[in-house]
Amino acid sequence: MDLFLQQTVNAFALGGTYALLALGLAVVFSIMGLINFAHGELMTIAGYVLMYCGLAGLPFLLSVPLAISASMVAAVLMERIAFRPVRNSSGATMLVTSFAVAMILQVLFQNLISTRSQPVLLPQLLSDSVTIGGLVIGVNKIAAIVSTLVMLVVLDRFMKHQKTGIAMRAAAEDFGVARLMGIRANTVIAGAFALSGLLAGVAAVLWVSQRASVDPLMGFMPVLKAFIAAILGGLGSLRGAVAGGFLLGFIEIYLAAFLPHEFQEFREPIGLGIVVLVLLFRPNGLIPSAALKAIKV
Amino acid sequence: MKKFLLISTMLGAAAFSMPAAAETLRIGLATAQSGGLAGYDSPVVEGFHIAVDEINTAGGIGGNVMIELIEKDVRSDAAQTSIAAQELVDEGVSVLILPCDADPALAAIGIVSSAEIPAISTCASSPTLPMIGGEYMFANFPGDNVQATVSASWAYEQGHTSAYIVYSPDTQYTTMPLYFSEVFEKLGGTILGQDTHSIGQQDFSAIATRIAALSPQPDVIMTSSYEPDFPSMLKALRAAGVTSQVIGSDGIDSPTTFSLGDVGEGVVFTTAGHATEGSPLAAFNAKYEQITGNPSETVFNAVGYDLVKVLEAAVIAAGGSTDPKELRDAIANLENVQGATSLITYKGTDGMPVREVTLIRVKDGARELVGQPSPDASLIPAPRMQ
Numbered sequence: 001m002d003l004f005l006q007q008t009v010n011a012f013a014l015g016g017t018y019a020l021l022a023l024g025l026a027v028v029f030s031i032m033g034l035i036n037f038a039h040g041e042l043m044t045i046a047g048y049v050l051m052y053c054g055l056a057g058l059p060f061l062l063s064v065p066l067a068i069s070a071s072m073v074a075a076v077l078m079e080r081i082a083f084r085p086v087r088n089s090s091g092a093t094m095l096v097t098s099f100a101v102a103m104i105l106q107v108l109f110q111n112l113i114s115t116r117s118q119p120v121l122l123p124q125l126l127s128d129s130v131t132i133g134g135l136v137i138g139v140n141k142i143a144a145i146v147s148t149l150v151m152l153v154v155l156d157r158f159m160k161h162q163k164t165g166i167a168m169r170a171a172a173e174d175f176g177v178a179r180l181m182g183i184r185a186n187t188v189i190a191g192a193f194a195l196s197g198l199l200a201g202v203a204a205v206l207w208v209s210q211r212a213s214v215d216p217l218m219g220f221m222p223v224l225k226a227f228i229a230a231i232l233g234g235l236g237s238l239r240g241a242v243a244g245g246f247l248l249g250f251i252e253i254y255l256a257a258f259l260p261h262e263f264q265e266f267r268e269p270i271g272l273g274i275v276v277l278v279l280l281f282r283p284n285g286l287i288p289s290a291a292l293k294a295i296k297v
Numbered sequence: 298m299k300k301f302l303l304i305s306t307m308l309g310a311a312a313f314s315m316p317a318a319a320e321t322l323r324i325g326l327a328t329a330q331s332g333g334l335a336g337y338d339s340p341v342v343e344g345f346h347i348a349v350d351e352i353n354t355a356g357g358i359g360g361n362v363m364i365e366l367i368e369k370d371v372r373s374d375a376a377q378t379s380i381a382a383q384e385l386v387d388e389g390v391s392v393l394i395l396p397c398d399a400d401p402a403l404a405a406i407g408i409v410s411s412a413e414i415p416a417i418s419t420c421a422s423s424p425t426l427p428m429i430g431g432e433y434m435f436a437n438f439p440g441d442n443v444q445a446t447v448s449a450s451w452a453y454e455q456g457h458t459s460a461y462i463v464y465s466p467d468t469q470y471t472t473m474p475l476y477f478s479e480v481f482e483k484l485g486g487t488i489l490g491q492d493t494h495s496i497g498q499q500d501f502s503a504i505a506t507r508i509a510a511l512s513p514q515p516d517v518i519m520t521s522s523y524e525p526d527f528p529s530m531l532k533a534l535r536a537a538g539v540t541s542q543v544i545g546s547d548g549i550d551s552p553t554t555f556s557l558g559d560v561g562e563g564v565v566f567t568t569a570g571h572a573t574e575g576s577p578l579a580a581f582n583a584k585y586e587q588i589t590g591n592p593s594e595t596v597f598n599a600v601g602y603d604l605v606k607v608l609e610a611a612v613i614a615a616g617g618s619t620d621p622k623e624l625r626d627a628i629a630n631l632e633n634v635q636g637a638t639s640l641i642t643y644k645g646t647d648g649m650p651v652r653e654v655t656l657i658r659v660k661d662g663a664r665e666l667v668g669q670p671s672p673d674a675s676l677i678p679a680p681r682m683q
Contacts, residue, residue, distance in 0.1 A: 002510075003506065003507075003510050006506045006510075007502075007503060007506055010500070010502035010503055010506060013502065014499075014500045014502070107331075110331050110335070115330060115331055115335035115336065115339050116335065116336040116339060116340070116551070117336055117524050117525065117551070117553060118552075118553075119552050119553040119555075119556035119557075121556060121558075122558070124558050124559055127532050127535060127536060127557075127558065127559065127560045128536070129535075129536040129537070129538060136509065136536075136537055136538045138502070138532075138533070138536030138537070139536070140532070140536065141502070141536070207499065210499060210500070210528075210529050210532060210533075211499065211524075211525040211528050211529045212525075212528040212529075212532065212553060212556070212557055213524055213525055213528060213553040215336070215524070215525070216331075217332065217333065218525070221497050221499065222499070252500070252503075253500070253502070253503045256503035256504065257503040257506065257507060261490075261491070261492075264492065264493045265466055265493050267493075267495075268495060
């Protein structure tokens with residue numbers, strides 16, 4: 001039983017990180033219909049800022065906000081430079097643009113920083129663990145769970161009570177009508193990118209605090225997981241993205257924890273098989289986006 | 298006249314298709330300068346350049362054979378490796394240098410064996426590479442099975458009797474713990490269990506929790522995972538309260554391992570060398586710092602220097618010839634070539650060189666030499682395909 005609880009804590013921590021990542025993708029997708037595959041590179045940028053701050057001797061508590069702001073600024077710039085010119089193009093054009101942005105950034109990291117992975121100095125505290133009720137929980141796990149919860153609450157309040165947040169929800173439901181009501185498209189879209197940058201930044205701090213290094217291709221794996229989580233939850237739906245993230249985290253951890261040893265090698269295909277199975281029964285995801293209405297796509 | 302033209306054209310074509318003029322050794326480098334393997338190949342190629350510049354400044358190998366490099370980036374991709382290898386063969390190189398990992402290097406096998414040009418992987422350590430690659434394929438690193446024998450013997454000598462292994466079936470290299478468990482059991486130790494992970498897996502908490510729940514705890518945990526997996530795994534283990542001795546391999550010979558703080562302390566791993574005072578490696582590191590302005594952060598720089606020393610010795614042994622076939626035979630018969638990290642012998646092997654294995658411990662965020670033991674030959678497991 002203890003083991004089960006312990007693994008559940010692990011699943012919450014991993015699922016929370018996935019939820020933040022998926023939410024970052026979903027915020028932009030719900031408004032623009034763009035799956036931003038350069039989202040992972042925002043994480044890499046935040047990771048490099050953490051690394052340089054560590055080298056410069058800044059305290060970690062100061063590096064974290066700097067890294068998150070850098071990722072937000074990068075997200076807004078990304079929108080202004082790469083995505084605004086193709087805003088009204090087809091989904092395929094925007095998708096290819098996001099791949100191009102991701103590749104260009106990766107090559108820039110490789111050429112301007114290093115092809116090798118760079119160590120990130122982390123405070124010892126993040127590697128420690130505490131014992132709560134017989135469960136040994138790593139501080140970075142607690143940090144992951146707490147920051148996920150804080151982000152979700154803040155985001156929820158922002159979307160419900162702030163003018164920009166409400167405008168973003170309106171735009172997600174019907175961008176055309178929202179604009180007719182006087183909502184500025186540029187503000188809403190820039191806001192969505194800033195928000196996705198914020199989420200990427202927080203996720204990057206959690207991600208990097210586990211691996212202790214940053215490399216040019218670091219962003220690929222998280223964005224892939226986020227994509228799976230977002231599809232699982234229902235593409236375009238923010239609540240769905242959170243649900244998808246947590247479900248993916250639970251699937252991965254429970255399989256790694258309780259699958260018999262002979263099957264461990266096939267853990268990933270089995271995990272993806274479960275995702276496919278869920279989608280067979282709920283083709284629009286766990287919590288489908290309202291914008292889809294009842295149409296099956 | 299027509300006949301003369303025909304003959305002269307044929308002669309010209311024949312001369313042109315000869316691999317290289319006698320005074321130049323053309324080396325084709327198809328290595329990963331970007332992507333997942335760049336962290337290994339780029340330092341190797343740095344060391345490679347230092348050795349080549351040194352030789353060329355001194356007038357070439359043996360004073361008359363200059364080295365010419367043709368370099369291509371294979372982006373850590375197997376398909377790109379075989380394309381680059383073909384292009385280099387078409388450009389008439391005498392020797393091919395292939396990427397660090399056995400899997401992309403194996404992608405070039407067909408080209409290497411049909412062109413009959415010797416190929417050396419920069420730092421692949423899987424003993425299956427020359428086994429599958431045939432007589433033209435060579436490695437440039439202590440084999441996985443030899444490294445595992447050294448670390449398992451060390452662990453057993455330290456009084457550790459139980460072990461747990463974590464490996465990834467994704468590549469040949471990351472299955473080194475299977476060799477470890479074979480040797481460890483042969484010595485009399487017990488393997489308490491094993492786990493697999495995939496390369497690039499971010500989260501090791503499930504595995505760490507399972508190991509933490511074992512009673513009794515394993516004395517040793519062995520893995521050959523490398524960045525970014527290794528730091529994540531180690532942090533997860535320590536956070537779950539596992540205090541067992543962790544043993545790794547050459548893939549973690551990187552700055553990250555030494556900057557993990559308390560978590561990294563005490564980790565022991567096998568690698569290709571250690572710069573003791575007055576050693577060739579110390580001399581190389583000094584040279585490296587003088588040329589690049591930065592201290593060498595990994596032994597892979599010196600491994601690249603070794604590679605050129607092997608080629609230099611082969612050209613000299615072949616009497617200054619740059620003919621690929623003669624070079625292959627010369628490499629296969631090299632004995633005790635002094636590299637920057639160790640003496641290197643190919644004679645009597647199938648292409649997996651006999652080189653020194655060094656055990657390093659992370660202490661106070663720096664390297665501490667544990668030993669450079671010669672493994673007991675009867676313990677070394679046979680190469681196996683995973």
